[in-house]
Amino acid sequence: MEVLTVTLNPALDREIYIDNFEINKLHRLRSLERTRMSPGGKGINVSIALAKLGIPSIAMGILGGYVGRVVLEELRKIDKRITTNFVHIDGETRENIAIIDEVNDTITEINGPGPVVSKEDVDHFLRRYRMSLSRANCVVISGSIPIGVDEGIYAQLSGMAKERNVCVFMEATNALLTKAIKQNCPDVVKPDLRGEQVVLDQKLEEFEDYVEAAEEIINYGAKLAVLSYKIKNDIVATKEGVWLISMTVPLEESHLLGSGDAYVAGMVYHALRKKWDLLEMAKFGFSAAVAVTRRKSKEMPSIEDIEAERNSFTVERVK
Amino acid sequence: MMVYDISAVFEDETVERVIHILSKQSVSGIPVVDDNMKVVGFISENDIIKAAVPSYFMLLQSASFIPDTNQLIKNLSRIKDKPISEFMSKPPITVNENDPLITAADLLIRHGLKTLPVIDKNSRLVGIIRRIDVLRGVFEGKEEL
Numbered sequence: 182m183e184v185l186t187v188t189l190n191p192a193l194d195r196e197i198y199i200d201n202f203e204i205n206k207l208h209r210l211r212s213l214e215r216t217r218m219s220p221g222g223k224g225i226n227v228s229i230a231l232a233k234l235g236i237p238s239i240a241m242g243i244l245g246g247y248v249g250r251v252v253l254e255e256l257r258k259i260d261k262r263i264t265t266n267f268v269h270i271d272g273e274t275r276e277n278i279a280i281i282d283e284v285n286d287t288i289t290e291i292n293g294p295g296p297v298v299s300k301e302d303v304d305h306f307l308r309r310y311r312m313s314l315s316r317a318n319c320v321v322i323s324g325s326i327p328i329g330v331d332e333g334i335y336a337q338l339s340g341m342a343k344e345r346n347v348c349v350f351m352e353a354t355n356a357l358l359t360k361a362i363k364q365n366c367p368d369v370v371k372p373d374l375r376g377e378q379v380v381l382d383q384k385l386e387e388f389e390d391y392v393e394a395a396e397e398i399i400n401y402g403a404k405l406a407v408l409s410y411k412i413k414n415d416i417v418a419t420k421e422g423v424w425l426i427s428m429t430v431p432l433e434e435s436h437l438l439g440s441g442d443a444y445v446a447g448m449v450y451h452a453l454r455k456k457w458d459l460l461e462m463a464k465f466g467f468s469a470a471v472a473v474t475r476r477k478s479k480e481m482p483s484i485e486d487i488e489a490e491r492n493s494f495t496v497e498r499v500k
Numbered sequence: 501m502m503v504y505d506i507s508a509v510f511e512d513e514t515v516e517r518v519i520h521i522l523s524k525q526s527v528s529g530i531p532v533v534d535d536n537m538k539v540v541g542f543i544s545e546n547d548i549i550k551a552a553v554p555s556y557f558m559l560l561q562s563a564s565f566i567p568d569t570n571q572l573i574k575n576l577s578r579i580k581d582k583p584i585s586e587f588m589s590k591p592p593i594t595v596n597e598n599d600p601l602i603t604a605a606d607l608l609i610r611h612g613l614k615t616l617p618v619i620d621k622n623s624r625l626v627g628i629i630r631r632i633d634v635l636r637g638v639f640e641g642k643e644e645l
Contacts, residue, residue, distance in 0.1 A: 239506065250526070257503065264504040264627065269524035305521075308510065315536050316624070 183453055184231060185317040185347075186224035187310070187338060188242035190295040190327045191267075192277040193252050194221030196438065202282040202289065220256040221277055223324035223352060223373075223442050230439075230446030230469070230481035232260035236453060239264045239313050243306055243327065245296045246273035266313055268306045272296020272327075279438055286433060295327035303330055310338065314345050319453065321445060322367070323352035333360050340365035348452070352445055355379040366402035369448060369462075373441065374409050391416045392423050392500060405459040407444070407466070416499075417463040423500035424460060426467050430493045433474055440470040443481055450484075460496075467494055501601060501637035502618050502629040502645045508533040511540060511585035515551075515576075518543055518584050531617040532588050537624045539617045541588035551587040552576045594619045597626050600643055605634045618645060 198215045199208045210216055220229075228240040244253055244267045252274055256265060275293030282288070314320065320342045322335055335357045339349045349367035351358065358372055359381050372394075378385040380394040391410050395418035398406035408416040413428040447469030448462040455461070468490040472482035508531045509518055522530060522545060529544030552575040579587070594617045595604045604616055608631055618627040629645060 245524075257505070261504055264506055266506045269507075269521070271524070301517075305517075309508075312508075312533065312535055312537050313506070 183318045184228075184236060184238035184449060185310075185313050185320040186228045186231075186238050186240050187320065187322045188222035188224030188240065188324055189298075189306075189330060189334070190275065190325045191220065191222035191225055191242050191244060191249075191252050192275045192293065192295075193248050193255075194219050195276060195278050196281060197278065198281050198283065200282060200284040202280050202285070202287065218251075218255070220252040220259070223445075224321055225252075225256060226439055226442035226481075227321045227323065227446045227449070228263050229256075229259055230443050231449060232262040233481045234446065234450045234454075234484055235262070236450060237262040237264070239266050239316065241266045241306075241310060241313060243268050243270055243296075243298055243302065244274050245270040248276060249274035266309060268302055268309060270296060270298055270302045272298065281438070283433075288438060292325075295325070298327045298329040300329075303334070307337070307341075311341060314342055314347055317342075317347050319348040319350065319449060321350045321352075321449060322361075323350075323373075323442070323445065325354070326357065332356050333364070335361040336364035339367050350445055350449060352441060355382065362398055362401045362403070366398075368403060369405045369407075370398050370403045371407045371441070371445060372409075375441070380408065392418075395423060396500075405448075405463065407448075407463055409441075415463070415467060417460065419459045421459075422498055424463075425497045425499050426463065426494050427497070428467075428471060428494050430471070438473075439481065440473040443473040444470040446481065447487060464491070464494075464496065501633045501642055502597075502627045503633065504627045506537065506625045506627065508537070508539075508625055509543065509584065510534070511588070512583045514581050515548060515584055515587065516580040519545075519548065519580075528614050531592065531625050531628070532584065532590075533625055539592050539594055539619055539623060539625050541585070541590040542592045542615075542617060543584045543588040544614070547587050547589060548579075551579055592617060594623075595629065595645065596621070597645060599645060601634060601637045601645055602643075604629045604645060605638070608634060 196217045228238045231238050275295040278291045280289040322338050339361045342349045350369040351367035352371040352373055354373045372380045385391050391408050395406040395408050395416045399418050406418045410416050415426045417424045444466040447466035451462040451465040469487045471490040471493045472486040531539050532541035534540050597618050615628050615630050620626050
């Protein structure tokens with residue numbers, strides 16, 4: 182097994198398609214096709230995307246209750262390339278709801294907080310994680326954490342992987358990511374900027390702020406930093422320089438669901454199956470993210486679909 | 501047919517913790533592994549029950565012969581903090597990932613088991629196969645695990 186994905190706060194994702202969605206109004210779905218249920222959480226999404234690209238992975242994390250069992254059963258049905266290894270707890274796994282309005286090109290997301298996790302269950306997870314690292318070349322740690330789990334856990338997971346020379350990809354929000362970057366910097370860092378544009382506790386406003394933040398992440402020891410800039414662009418930094426990747430084709434913003442996870446999966450695929458070439462990894466990840474936006478649901482693209490997007494963006498060196 | 505799930509416990513985990521894990525996962529047994537994920541045993545609810553009831557009880561056909569159910573509770577309390585290595589089935593009965601389905605069926609029937617750990621050539625856990633998976637496989641005409 183080459184890849185281990187960690188989803189500490191998985192979810193049952195529900196996509197609901199409502200044209201002309203309005204708050205404070207009753208919406209009736211015309212058919213079952215307007216709603217879709219699937220296992221989710223960023224690490225799980227990466228496992229699903231990798232399976233589609235032919236790469237086996239171990240999906241790890243914490244599940245609980247009835248919703249947790251549904252997530253596990255649905256995940257097992259997707260692909261035998263996904264091996265599961267979840268710690269089961271007393272609480273209930275969360276549900277994430279996305280209301281997609283294709284007429285107005287909007288997406289409204291409501292993500293649950295997840296269960297409360299005891300220290301005993303976290304310790305159990307950490308022991309299983311350490312064991313699973315013995316079978317991995319690369320670990321993807323991404324998404325939020327449930328209540329009761331210390332914010333330093335991503336730093337701890339990254340440190341445990343690096344001790345065993347396992348490459349670490351991480352996508353997370355500021356609080357989790359900052360501790361990890363400062364204590365045990367992952368190899369590939371992709372800040373989750375969907376909510377607030379904050380990296381290393383600094384608010385990002387101007388283009389230069391993004392470039393400086395990307396460079397700072399590299400200075401902490403990351404090999405590659407990828408920062409989303411105004412949705413359609415990415416700032417990509419390595420030790421060699423900084424680049425701006427810009428999408429040149431129209432973007433359907435209501436189809437953005439899952440694009441970040443496809444991006445990470447694309448980078449992992451390129452690193453494992455093609456070449457550990459950092460800029461090329463970012464380009465392949467960007468292509469995967471663009472490919473996801475071509476379809477309505479968060480369904481992951483095939484290699485052919487990803488390759489077909491290589492001319493959908495430009496790459497410009499900015500530093 | 502097999503389930504690609506590597507949920508497992510370690511030899512030094514307590515009986516109480518394992519009962520909690522079996523209950524939360526809604527499974528009747530779970531593989532026991534070492535730090536390299538090699539399967540070293542298998543612990544089932546049956547193993548724990550056997551450890552908690554008087555040895556002669558397993559020979560009887562009816563629970564009505566038990567003089568005092570408090571004895572069961574007392575015995576469970578006595579072993580709850582003990583490591584499962586003392587009660588697990590070892591060496592474990594396993595099936596290799598490249599074995600045919602019929603091998604798994606044979607082992608499950610012959611040893612009266614509900615679940616078998618599936619291992620790779622290095623004895624590392626890669627999944628499990630349950631009775632229902634074998635039945636489904638046979639029904640669907642599958643020959644491989």
